[in-house]
Amino acid sequence: MLTQDEVVRLDPDRLEDLYDQLGERGAESVVCRALEELAARLSHTERCYRERRTEDMRKSARSLIAIAEQIGMWMLANVARDVTQCIDASDAVALGAVLARLLRIGERSLSEVWELQDMSI
Numbered sequence: 001m002l003t004q005d006e007v008v009r010l011d012p013d014r015l016e017d018l019y020d021q022l023g024e025r026g027a028e029s030v031v032c033r034a035l036e037e038l039a040a041r042l043s044h045t046e047r048c049y050r051e052r053r054t055e056d057m058r059k060s061a062r063s064l065i066a067i068a069e070q071i072g073m074w075m076l077a078n079v080a081r082d083v084t085q086c087i088d089a090s091d092a093v094a095l096g097a098v099l100a101r102l103l104r105i106g107e108r109s110l111s112e113v114w115e116l117q118d119m120s121i
Helices: 012-050 054-070 074-088 092-118
Strands: none
Touching: 012 054, 012 092, 054 074, 054 092, 074 092
16 A cells, blocks of 8 residues: 655745734734635535536635645645646546645645644744
8 A cells, every 4th residue: 555645845934924914813814714715625626526526626726726825835736736737638537646635735734834823933
């Protein structure tokens, strides 16, 4: 059995910029809303895949890109971008594999941001 173990890379500088721009309270609000929305979008993207609603899945993946970039989750944004490319190419095999990667990276990224928030930025 293959073990999938990718290192999630977050951009702490992006989070620090948010804190500098919005202050602690504002940045925490933005990050919390973004994390909630990312979790919801990841779930929605997976549901669309299971229901074979590729256009809705594409829209959901596109929104993941924007949200992930806002809080410095570049890897998550890139993998969501790969999902849209697989949909555009009508490559069902690649889509299944890339979606699985998106869900793994998404879960790890969400955990990583929560850990970073617990640290002093």
